[in-house]
Amino acid sequence: DAMVIQNPRYQVTQFGKPVTLSCSQTLNHNVMYWYQQKSSQAPKLLFHYYDKDFNNEADTPDNFQSRRPNTSFCFLDIRSPGLGDAAMYLCATSKATSGGAWADTQYFGPGTRLTVL
Amino acid sequence: RKEVEQDPGPFNVPEGATVAFNCTYSNSASQSFFWYRQDCRKEPKLLMSVYSSGNEDGRFTAQLNRASQYISLLIRDSKLSDSATYLCVVPQQAGTALIFGKGTTLSVSS
Numbered sequence: 417d418a419m420v421i422q423n424p425r426y427q428v429t430q431f432g433k434p435v436t437l438s439c440s441q442t443l444n445h446n447v448m449y450w451y452q453q454k455s456s457q458a459p460k461l462l463f464h465y466y467d468k469d470f471n472n473e474a475d476t477p478d479n480f481q482s483r484r485p486n487t488s489f490c491f492l493d494i495r496s497p498g499l500g501d502a503a504m505y506l507c508a509t510s511k512a513t514s515g516g517a518w519a520d521t522q523y524f525g526p527g528t529r530l531t532v533l
Numbered sequence: 534r535k536e537v538e539q540d541p542g543p544f545n546v547p548e549g550a551t552v553a554f555n556c557t558y559s560n561s562a563s564q565s566f567f568w569y570r571q572d573c574r575k576e577p578k579l580l581m582s583v584y585s586s587g588n589e590d591g592r593f594t595a596q597l598n599r600a601s602q603y604i605s606l607l608i609r610d611s612k613l614s615d616s617a618t619y620l621c622v623v624p625q626q627a628g629t630a631l632i633f634g635k636g637t638t639l640s641v642s643s
Contacts, residue, residue, distance in 0.1 A: 449630060458620060458633040459577065471630070506576055510631075521567065522622075522631060524576040 419443050420525035422507050428531045429497050437492040437528045439507030448490040449522065450482060451506040459506055465490060494530075502532045535559060537623045539634035546641055550611045554637045556621030557603045566604045567622040568595055571636065577620055581606070611641045 421440045429435040439448065447466050451459035463472045465484045479501070481493040494501055504527045510520040539556045546552050558566070565584050569577035581588050583604055587596040594607040608615055621634040 451633075458635045461625075461630050461632065464630050504574075520565075521579055521582055524578070527576050529574075 420507060420509055420523050422505075422525035422528050424528060425526060426529050426531070428533065429494075430533050431499065432496045435494050435497055435530065437494075437505050437507075437530070439490045439492070439525055440488050441507075441509045441523075441525075442488070443509055443511075443523065444487060445509035445511050445523075446487075447510045447512065447520075448484060449508040449510075450480075450490070450492050451508065452501075453504045453506055453527075454502075462492070497530070497532045499532050502530055504529050536626055536632050537621055537634040539621050540637050542636075543638040543640055546611050546639070548611055548613060548641055548643050550641075551607065551609045552611060552639060553605055553607045554619055554621075554639075555603050555605050556623075556634055557601075558621075558623045559602070560624060560626040561599075561602060563624050565624060566595075566597060567631070568593075568604075568606050569620040569622055569633075571618045571620055573617075577633075580619070608639070611639075613641050613643060615639060616641045 419442050423438045449464040450462045453459040461473050462476045479495050483491045506527045507525040508522040510522045512520050536559050540554050567582050568580045570580045571577040581595045583595045583597050592609045596605045618636040618638045620636045622631050625632050
């Protein structure tokens with residue numbers, strides 16, 4: 417059974433048209449992450465939630481926002497997608513993270529592949 | 534030193550070969566490390582966690598060298614199905630998340 421679910425699997429949007437990607441999990445994990453992965457590159461962390469606490473990476477553009485209405489769901493909003501935002505967006509979860517030294521295993525969803533026309 | 538850095542690859546090996554990848558990290562306080570495998574256009578999947586000196590699972594062995602701040606992944610008796618990108622993952626130095634290396638691509642041929 418899928419533990420981290422992402423919808424849709426493929427999303428096509430127009431330049432500048434807002435888009436929302438969703439992620440849900442059945443693991444009851446405290447932490448949810450959003451990564452952006454472009455072709456032949458490593459996943460790049462955009463932000464993550466530790467419970468309700470939002471942690472934004474310093475180099476994440478303001479164009480990217482996130483919401484976590486409850487433990488199970490997390491959304492990635494791209495307010496004005498540009499051609500450079502075309503990528504695979506990966507959602508991941510972990511039970512906990514204590515920062516700096518210890519980290520828990522992350523479980524990934526299948527990703528949403530975003531195309532910007 | 535970058536937070537995490539991997540061998541550039543690609544590694545092209547024949548079936549049955551032994552291949553090793555290295556990954557260096559900058560956070561000397563790190564206590565947990567991970568190797569993920571990623572197939573083309575798929576999500577990363579956990580291959581191995583490393584919390585002490587090393588870990589072994591069948592043909593796969595991960596070793597940790599704290600003094601030199603690197604972890605390695607050894608694959609013995611390579612199979613065609615081992616062809617993938619292998620990602621080294623370490624805790625973020627200033628934060629509470631994990632950071633991925635750029636990945637090393639392995640291609641096993643018959």
